[in-house]
Amino acid sequence: MKRSFVSLVLVVLTAPVWAAPQTVTLSVPGMTCPVCPITVKKALSSVEGVSKTAVNFEKREAVVSFDDAKTSIQKLTKASEDAGYPASVKK
Numbered sequence: 001m002k003r004s005f006v007s008l009v010l011v012v013l014t015a016p017v018w019a020a021p022q023t024v025t026l027s028v029p030g031m032t033c034p035v036c037p038i039t040v041k042k043a044l045s046s047v048e049g050v051s052k053t054a055v056n057f058e059k060r061e062a063v064v065s066f067d068d069a070k071t072s073i074q075k076l077t078k079a080s081e082d083a084g085y086p087a088s089v090k091k
Contacts, residue, residue: 021051024073026062026087028055028080036085037062043083047071061090 028040037055040062044053049070055062064076073089080087 020068021065022068023063023065024076025090026064026077026080027060027090028062028085028087029060030085031055031057031060039083040080040085040087043079043085044076047075047079050076062087 026044031037031040034057037057041053041055044050044055044062044064047066049067050064051067052065053062062080066076077087077089
């Protein structure tokens, strides 16, 4: 019993180390009207692991915070592309 409790405590204490929150800025040049960011935000927000999405029409960019244990930049750009708005990492 003690051994399993210690194992459980170790898992709980180290679990946050496995997940690394990331933030990426994506260039989304295909947004041509003020309604486009709504579609882009909805597409990006629906990706598992995304915790926050901010889309800026004037800058044609999206800033996405996500858990890299659950998703990747490739999945984010694919979600945006599948919604009709190809995206790439902004440099």
